[in-house]
Amino acid sequence: MSHFAPLQNDTFLRALLREPVEYTPLWLMRQAGRYLPEYRATRARAGSFLGLAQNPDFATEVTLQPLDRYALDAAILFSDILTVPDAMGLGLYFVEGEGPRFERPLRDEKQVQALAVPPMERLQYVFDAVTQIRTTLAGRVPLIGFSGSPWTLACYMVEGGGSDDFRTVKAMLYNRPDLMRHILSVNAATVAAYLNAQIDAGAQAVMIFDTWGGALADGIYQQFSLQYTREVVQALQKEKNGQRIPSIVFTKGGGLWLEEIADIGADAVGLDWTVNLTKARAAVGNRVALQGNLDPTVLFAGPEQIRQEVAKVLDSFGAHGAGSGHVFNLGHGISQFTPPEAVATLVDAVHTMSRPLHKA
Amino acid sequence: MSHFAPLQNDTFLRALLREPVEYTPLWLMRQAGRYLPEYRATRARAGSFLGLAQNPDFATEVTLQPLDRYALDAAILFSDILTVPDAMGLGLYFVEGEGPRFERPLRDEKQVQALAVPPMERLQYVFDAVTQIRTTLAGRVPLIGFSGSPWTLACYMVEGGGSDDFRTVKAMLYNRPDLMRHILSVNAATVAAYLNAQIDAGAQAVMIFDTWGGALADGIYQQFSLQYTREVVQALQKEKNGQRIPSIVFTKGGGLWLEEIADIGADAVGLDWTVNLTKARAAVGNRVALQGNLDPTVLFAGPEQIRQEVAKVLDSFGAHGAGSGHVFNLGHGISQFTPPEAVATLVDAVHTMSRPLHKA
Numbered sequence: 037m038s039h040f041a042p043l044q045n046d047t048f049l050r051a052l053l054r055e056p057v058e059y060t061p062l063w064l065m066r067q068a069g070r071y072l073p074e075y076r077a078t079r080a081r082a083g084s085f086l087g088l089a090q091n092p093d094f095a096t097e098v099t100l101q102p103l104d105r106y107a108l109d110a111a112i113l114f115s116d117i118l119t120v121p122d123a124m125g126l127g128l129y130f131v132e133g134e135g136p137r138f139e140r141p142l143r144d145e146k147q148v149q150a151l152a153v154p155p156m157e158r159l160q161y162v163f164d165a166v167t168q169i170r171t172t173l174a175g176r177v178p179l180i181g182f183s184g185s186p187w188t189l190a191c192y193m194v195e196g197g198g199s200d201d202f203r204t205v206k207a208m209l210y211n212r213p214d215l216m217r218h219i220l221s222v223n224a225a226t227v228a229a230y231l232n233a234q235i236d237a238g239a240q241a242v243m244i245f246d247t248w249g250g251a252l253a254d255g256i257y258q259q260f261s262l263q264y265t266r267e268v269v270q271a272l273q274k275e276k277n278g279q280r281i282p283s284i285v286f287t288k289g290g291g292l293w294l295e296e297i298a299d300i301g302a303d304a305v306g307l308d309w310t311v312n313l314t315k316a317r318a319a320v321g322n323r324v325a326l327q328g329n330l331d332p333t334v335l336f337a338g339p340e341q342i343r344q345e346v347a348k349v350l351d352s353f354g355a356h357g358a359g360s361g362h363v364f365n366l367g368h369g370i371s372q373f374t375p376p377e378a379v380a381t382l383v384d385a386v387h388t389m390s391r392p393l394h395k396a
Numbered sequence: 397m398s399h400f401a402p403l404q405n406d407t408f409l410r411a412l413l414r415e416p417v418e419y420t421p422l423w424l425m426r427q428a429g430r431y432l433p434e435y436r437a438t439r440a441r442a443g444s445f446l447g448l449a450q451n452p453d454f455a456t457e458v459t460l461q462p463l464d465r466y467a468l469d470a471a472i473l474f475s476d477i478l479t480v481p482d483a484m485g486l487g488l489y490f491v492e493g494e495g496p497r498f499e500r501p502l503r504d505e506k507q508v509q510a511l512a513v514p515p516m517e518r519l520q521y522v523f524d525a526v527t528q529i530r531t532t533l534a535g536r537v538p539l540i541g542f543s544g545s546p547w548t549l550a551c552y553m554v555e556g557g558g559s560d561d562f563r564t565v566k567a568m569l570y571n572r573p574d575l576m577r578h579i580l581s582v583n584a585a586t587v588a589a590y591l592n593a594q595i596d597a598g599a600q601a602v603m604i605f606d607t608w609g610g611a612l613a614d615g616i617y618q619q620f621s622l623q624y625t626r627e628v629v630q631a632l633q634k635e636k637n638g639q640r641i642p643s644i645v646f647t648k649g650g651g652l653w654l655e656e657i658a659d660i661g662a663d664a665v666g667l668d669w670t671v672n673l674t675k676a677r678a679a680v681g682n683r684v685a686l687q688g689n690l691d692p693t694v695l696f697a698g699p700e701q702i703r704q705e706v707a708k709v710l711d712s713f714g715a716h717g718a719g720s721g722h723v724f725n726l727g728h729g730i731s732q733f734t735p736p737e738a739v740a741t742l743v744d745a746v747h748t749m750s751r752p753l754h755k756a
Contacts, residue, residue, distance in 0.1 A: 203731060310610065341569035
């Protein structure tokens with residue numbers, strides 16, 4: 037039995053498991069973030085991004101902020117995708133306005149061979165945040181835990197930060213596939229342990245972000261990204277305290293590989309806005325639920341245009357009968373420049389417009 | 397009759413037209429560029445990028461540089477994709493290390509309504525370069541002319557430069573589709589006139605780069621990018637002095653829309669490295685030739701790995717019988733950090749390994 041409060045709105049979890057729902061649930065990737073003035077205020081009090089992400093009180097505060105404004109159907113842990121390599125000893129830091137960096141990127145064989153699954157205690161601050169957020173949510177909506185995929189983490193670990201072309205990590209992949217496979221195996225085991233510990237701490241669904249899978253060539257993607265995400269998915273606990281814990285896999289730019297992604301055992305697949313939902317659904321059949329896929333820049337348009345584009349997404353998904361399995365989301369993280377009132381329009385549009393579709 | 401020297405190597409043109417060839421021809425997007433020390437030397441003499449691109453002598457010099465090093469099967473005009481909006485009066489300039497900018501981006505209705513097809517005389521320096529390059533080539537290989545697509549040009553024209561998320565141009569698209577369609581119509585008419593003038597000046601094939609088509613949502617892409625590229629393709633002269641002038645359309649990130657792209661009337665479709673060539677060929681049938689699609693970062697690997705990845709691309713294309721229609725290329729422009737000797741390995745590998753395949 038769980039010691040957490042009972043869930044009052046499980047629409048999101050039911051949609052992921054393709055069970056009947058009364059309306060299409062939605063949440064937004066990066067919904068706790070810089071577009072909200074209250075987030076920027078908390079961030080200022082925390083002093084730095086890491087100060088925010090590593091403190092369970094602050095993490096709880098910002099995770100709940102979008103839920104206080106909007107009728108979102110899920111909360112997602114506020115954290116950084118690079119907590120894992122940081123726990124591996126790579127030394128995460130942030131350069132203001134330039135994104136994440138590592139002090140000790142993996143560049144030579146010795147560093148790669150020394151890489152190992154870190155003790156999960158180093159990530160205790162994340163698990164503490166999960167428990168505190170779940171407790172504070174008090175059953176309003178489910179809490180999503182998350183991690184970067186093994187390949188996406190490897191990109192940062194080898195490049196030492198963001199990259200336009202990933203030439204360092206790809207050169208290693210092509211020149212020394214043995215070293216790359218070692219990194220990816222260690223990452224897969226670590227990500228699985230990390231997500232399972234988030235589930236133990238209270239996460240009610242988990243999502244794997246393969247942000248850079250779409251940078252890989254066809255053939256290479258399957259071997260060096262999807263294969264290791266599959267290892268993670270297969271090592272996840274599927275149930276906790278008698279509740280199913282659904283998993284979502286999102287590969288930005290992965291539309292061409294949708295059928296293969298749908299086969300790795302996750303409950304749902306996230307889609308970016310280049311994917312046609314009608315075709316996607318035909319391709320995956322009943323294997324997985326689908327999550328997505330409004331272009332985040334639609335939120336820079338007026339209310340009427342937002343409603344029109346929401347209608348197009350709902351329509352393109354097709355019949356919303358029992359167990360059709362659609363979770364509404366953006367096709368990528370919300371932009372920091374988004375006007376907060378556009379999100380209110382979006383949330384209302386998805387709920388209002390989808391309700392009659394589910395009655396049919 | 398053409399007053400230019402007869403063509404000695406028309407393998408590239410024959411492959412585009414799906415005629416029999418003895419080996420798979422190749423050229424590289426951005427083959428005249430910063431990875432070559434001789435390019436950097438000419439660039440230094442020219443004083444600036446625009447000084448280089450706008451001077452037919454310099455443009456001729458750098459266009460021919462990669463041909464003097466490598467047995468490439470085509471030359472491509474050295475120019476910038478933003479010559480067209482510059483001729484429209486937007487005021488192109490470059491910020492060192494930050495890419496192109498416009499002094500007068502299109503931001504309000506008045507600016508948009510004032511946009512018109514510019515007199516082609518303003519682009520005479522480009523046509524002069526085409527003629528001079530073709531003359532200097534003296535028939536060694538064919539010369540490709542090019543332009544950005546209407547949508548890709550519109551991105552720069554509205555954003556005022558490069559962008560991570562295209563939120564300004566997309567906000568205009570969603571909020572004022574009428575204004576966006578006006579820009580795209582003017583761009584389509586201008587690009588068609590521009591490419592036809594390049595053909596008159598001596599270009600033996602033309603390519604349209606839809607670099608940012610892949611940033612659009614499914615449905616929007618077809619209406620706001622592909623539709624206007626189709627207008628350009630349909631307005632192109634198909635023959636000059638009794639020679640067919642093949643056209644190539646390349647949409648980065650357009651793999652999901654391949655069948656629709658293959659239907660707009662171009663002779664060939666360029667593919668990035670996320671596309672599976674076997675599936676692509678099955679999808680397009682005999683409608684178009686295919687160009688691509690090695691990941692440019694393979695050129696950061698060793699010679700053995702380069703040969704192996706070339707073999708995979710050739711193999712993935714399938715049977716190379718008469719009229720199969722494959723032009724080898726990278727899936728995107730060559731990186732400025734590429735070691736020049738890797739290109740020598742690539743060119744040799746494509747020619748050597750493909751020759752026996754075409755005999756079969």
